[in-house]
Amino acid sequence: MHNCNGQFIKNIAKSKMKEQLFDSPRYVCVSPKGNIYVSESGNHCVKILDVNGIYIRLIGKLGERDGDLKYGVCSDPLGHVIVADHYNRRVSMFTHDGWFMCHVVDGSIGVVLPKGLALSPDLNLCVSSGRQKACEIKVFKLRNHSPTTVTCV
Incomplete structure (x- = not known):
């Protein structure tokens, strides 16, 4: 952790337990x-x-089923966790407790290998994606804090 001036404060999630150690952290x-x-x-x-x-808990694992995931992460105003599921070509939403809710975006609307995510205060979900590199950004509107209502902007 660093403060807003960039000064080091402390290391986080230090543990002797394997599931609590980091292995290639990407987004925060x-x-x-x-x-x-x-x-x-x-x-x-x-x-x-x-x-x-x-450390509190973890969400997800390698696989293709609902809740299996990899890559970018962001949070909405209600504390839902939104994750770019790179290899499964979708963006998934979880409760703040880690329970799978739904897929918010998938390949059927043109998202290829999503990586990075950002959510604006007015609920525009920005998704970076692309084949070899994340070379495009698509913007989707989450409506009324509803994870199942998404439109391309």
């Missing part, structure tokens, strides 16, 4: 409640840490 975001979400490509999961960097 902080939820409205202060939880820290770290997407990790080495373990195909998102690790959830509390505001102090203490």
Whole structure:
């Protein structure tokens, strides 16, 4: 962790337990409640840490079923976790407790190998994607905080 001036504060999620160690962390975001979400490509999961960097749980694993995932992560105003599921060509949403809710975006609307995510205050979901590199960004509108209502902007 670093402060807003870039000064080092402390390492987070230090543990002797294997499931709590990081293996190729990629993206990080902080939820409205202060939880820290770290997407990790080495373990195909998102690790959830509390505001102090203490491990709480993880979401996901390698696979093709609902809840299996990899890559980018962001959070909406309600604390839902939104994850770019790179190899399964979709963006999935989970509750703040890590329960799978739905796929928000998938390849049927032109998202190829999603990687990075960002959600604007007005609920525009930006998804970077592309074959070899993330060379395009598509923007989708989440409507009324509903994960099942998405339109391309």
